[in-house]
Amino acid sequence: MSAEQIIHVRSAIHTFLRDRLADKLSKLAEDDPKRIELEEQFQPGSWLQDAARRVKQIQAVTHSLKPIHPDARGTNLYVPPQQLPAHAEVGTHNLAASFASDVVGNAAALDVYKFLKIAINPEGQSLLDALVAGDAHAIAALSDDAEQAQQWRDALVGLVGTASANVASHQRAKQLYWMVGSDASANEDYHLLAPLYASSLAHAVYQDVQEVRFGEANKAARAAKREGKAHEGVFRDYPQLAVQKLGGTKPQNISQLNSERGGSNYLLGALPPTWRSRTREPWGLHSVIDHMLLQRDGVKPGIKAFLDFLLTDPPANAATRNRVDAHVASLIDELVLMAAELQRDWTQSYGTNWSADARCKLAPAEQLWLNPQRTESDADFNAQWQLMDWPAQIGHRFGNWLNAQLAGKLPVGEAEHRQWKKELLLDESDDGWAQALHDVRTELKAPHYIHSRKGKQA
Numbered sequence: 032m033s034a035e036q037i038i039h040v041r042s043a044i045h046t047f048l049r050d051r052l053a054d055k056l057s058k059l060a061e062d063d064p065k066r067i068e069l070e071e072q073f074q075p076g077s078w079l080q081d082a083a084r085r086v087k088q089i090q091a092v093t094h095s096l097k098p099i100h101p102d103a104r105g106t107n108l109y110v111p112p113q114q115l116p117a118h119a120e121v122g123t124h125n126l127a128a129s130f131a132s133d134v135v136g137n138a139a140a141l142d143v144y145k146f147l148k149i150a151i152n153p154e155g156q157s158l159l160d161a162l163v164a165g166d167a168h169a170i171a172a173l174s175d176d177a178e179q180a181q182q183w184r185d186a187l188v189g190l191v192g193t194a195s196a197n198v199a200s201h202q203r204a205k206q207l208y209w210m211v212g213s214d215a216s217a218n219e220d221y222h223l224l225a226p227l228y229a230s231s232l233a234h235a236v237y238q239d240v241q242e243v244r245f246g247e248a249n250k251a252a253r254a255a256k257r258e259g260k261a262h263e264g265v266f267r268d269y270p271q272l273a274v275q276k277l278g279g280t281k282p283q284n285i286s287q288l289n290s291e292r293g294g295s296n297y298l299l300g301a302l303p304p305t306w307r308s309r310t311r312e313p314w315g316l317h318s319v320i321d322h323m324l325l326q327r328d329g330v331k332p333g334i335k336a337f338l339d340f341l342l343t344d345p346p347a348n349a350a351t352r353n354r355v356d357a358h359v360a361s362l363i364d365e366l367v368l369m370a371a372e373l374q375r376d377w378t379q380s381y382g383t384n385w386s387a388d389a390r391c392k393l394a395p396a397e398q399l400w401l402n403p404q405r406t407e408s409d410a411d412f413n414a415q416w417q418l419m420d421w422p423a424q425i426g427h428r429f430g431n432w433l434n435a436q437l438a439g440k441l442p443v444g445e446a447e448h449r450q451w452k453k454e455l456l457l458d459e460s461d462d463g464w465a466q467a468l469h470d471v472r473t474e475l476k477a478p479h480y481i482h483s484r485k486g487k488q489a
Contacts, residue, residue, distance in 0.1 A: 033168065040151045040172035047149050048073050051142065079173060082143045083186035089136030089144060091191040093123060096204060097135060097285045098228035098277050105201040107135055108227060109191050123232045133230040134287040141287055147187060163188050200225040233296055234288045240297045243267045259332020271300030313377050314390035319369065319397060320432050327369060333361050334436050341441055359454045366429060367464050373401050384408060396424035403471050422468060426452035
């Protein structure tokens, strides 16, 4: 047995006792007679003897009863994750070996638990883990008297014991009849379950949610998402969280971990998702560009980023032109995606001739743009579509829309309007406006040119 290792453990014990004594003495006057009494109580031998007695008032648990009902008196369980069967569902069995065990019982004895959790080596092993494992150095560090040290060890490790022979529920505990057979009228075909609170799992969930809500990494990701900026990290979120407060003003009466959380326990949203289509119906709209484009997730942040750049008064050079083109291209991408979604969704929901409905108030150019399927059965509509003057009108509308978004912050006019229109009509990216239009023209055997508003071909 290494004397150096024993000294190291004993030093950790003495440091703990010295710090707690100093904290208590700091609250007393220098001439207070209680100081002598406290100094005697915190002598290692005296304190350990008292701790071995008081440890019976608390119990280490992974699954506790008090959160089910604060007045329930019954069995708590200490079952490390590695001892639990592995299920497909998430549970305490998913926690690693470094899980946080909880403590229930007399809150006045929780200092004994804190004592047993002190780290006694560079690897961070706790005194409790070492004593449970029968570590000779940890046991010897308790007392020079080997018999006394063993007695204290046996008493202290009782913290994690479970009196399986005395398992009991309580009238205030929850109970659930769980059918295990096939005869609903037969008592023997049921198990009576007494649910416990998975305290260690709840603490792991709490820590993860706290990191998501307040951790620096996720705060940076959240800010990037809010501002529409690129970010290398991953943004995480727990929507529809609820907080259950246990213990009222005395969370320590529930358990040690509950006290560390200030009584807060997160409840994750468990309702099934309510799917709502992002696409509104087409009736009554005069323009999807004016009334729907700005509602898309990436558009407002994109416009803000574009404005922020332009307001820096960048120099008139190639780099600036490239930046401007990139900002406008991202808005055009949103326009093309929106059009594809509307063509698909409105056709599926209202048929191939939805724009012929009297309720449809869209401008003719937007009807031709968004409802090309109608050309197959409506000769007049097909003739208008084949003229190919409507793409230039869509470009004109897009230019007006973008100018309106920038107006008030920047002096924009006809020159900028022509530029935005040109950017749209000449967008030849793989998924851009020109390619999408080319695909539809080919499918409907339409001319591959665009009329300008003055009748010229483009």
